[in-house]
Amino acid sequence: MKKHMFIVLILLAAIQSVPAQDIFQQKLYAPELVLKYRDEAGLSSDQVEKIKTLYNGVLTGYNNKKWDLDAAMVKLEQLIAVPNVDTKAANAQLEKCLALETEIKKMRLSMLISIKNLLTPSQQSKLDAHKDEPIPESAITTSLNDNQRVVVRVRPGPEAGSTKPLYVIVRGDTRKTADDMPADINPDDIESIEVLKGESATSVYGKWGENGVIIVKLKKKTP
Known part of the structure; x- marks a missing residue:
């Protein structure tokens, strides 16, 4: 991954051409x-x-x-x-x-x-x-050329010292959590992706959502 x-x-x-400063x-x-x-x-x-x-x-x-x-x-x-x-x-x-x-x-x-x-x-x-x-990390104006999407991609999971978000894989009534996006997921099977941060993540997933939650909803399998 x-x-x-x-x-x-x-x-x-x-x-992209991003200056050092x-x-x-x-x-x-x-x-x-x-x-x-x-x-x-x-x-x-x-x-x-x-x-x-x-x-x-x-x-x-x-x-x-x-x-x-x-x-x-x-x-x-x-x-x-x-x-x-x-x-x-x-x-x-x-x-x-x-x-x-x-x-x-x-x-x-x-x-x-x-x-x-x-x-x-x-x-x-x-x-x-x-x-x-x-400037605090939470600021929305720290830098115009920062790569904040990368921060979300590598944020921590529940284990101490980790820097990963929590992944939640949903298919129908089945909901699984993971520290990484499963490599065997076919992109064509993805129905939607939702990103939760801050209180919206911790209110549902507690300490496991402290570093963000990425919810991947998969399409229902056809019989």
């Missing part, structure tokens, strides 16, 4: 950073409320696209995991992944630009002093 995941990364890297993060301002140092930068209450509104307005759409991208990446990995890969299907799925990634980056870029345009040059200068501070 790790080998197939690596192949996915190679495919994506081959058509995220120029967007260096030139723009994440809402987490701006709101943390609002007093030091001298933001008005009106600026604070506008930035909160911008962030909250993007959050739902971002999460929806991110979950769709995670599921699309799972499907891509399934397509290239079989002994004889359908090149046309794999390329089509890769295009879906890249299209979703582009939409996510555009959403983030638009929000970051809007936030910067709300700040005065003096405020931007004061915030620049904190640009090298790490």
